[in-house]
Amino acid sequence: QKEVEQNSGPLSVPEGAIASLNCTYSDRGSQSFFWYRQYSGKSPELIMFIYSNGDKEDGRFTAQLNKASQYVSLLIRDSQPSDSATYLCAARGAGSYQLTFGKGTKLSVIP
């Protein structure tokens, strides 16, 4: 059974701080990893994807991947109240079309 695990939160951070969201996955064959942001009552919106070990930066967002530890993280710098949402981590195996999603971490950025 392929699983993606996330801390459900809520994770509360003050405005301007760094928010760190973590995700682990069980399938060692997973090759691609995705972070989606989901506002309450809305559909998931892709933020970043990563497939190589190390860091990938895009604006205030940094995704980190460690395949040896089967660990993916998302850092949000200079957190804003508008970042308050549930963040979903997803993994996909090599040659697979299915994304396996975690249950999401709820982030609250306190003004």
Next chain:
Amino acid sequence: GAGVSQSPSNKVTEKGKDVELRCDPISGHTALYWYRQSLGQGLEFLIYFQGNSAPDKSGLPSDRFSAERTGGSVSTLTIQRTQQEDSAVYLCASSLQSGTGRNTIYFGEGSWLTVV
């Protein structure tokens, strides 16, 4: 279209009735997915279509659920004899080509189904 379009956006139905949910994927996307998200839960894979290949129906929870995709574009998810546990958001998504590797999946706004 610019994005994945789903209809209806909201549906309230009585237990035992059948419902149909429609999805129009992004133009040019050949891969189409249906996911379900219950309150406070993660996304649950239901079914996958790719071009003219046989769909992957492995995620459908029971034989009351079925889906088809006509002409390689629009898809309809049908739930027969709805039950209260079917209440959820049904999310359609599409992707370029096979949806593997780095091809990202884009979601529609979802169809919120409430069975009373």
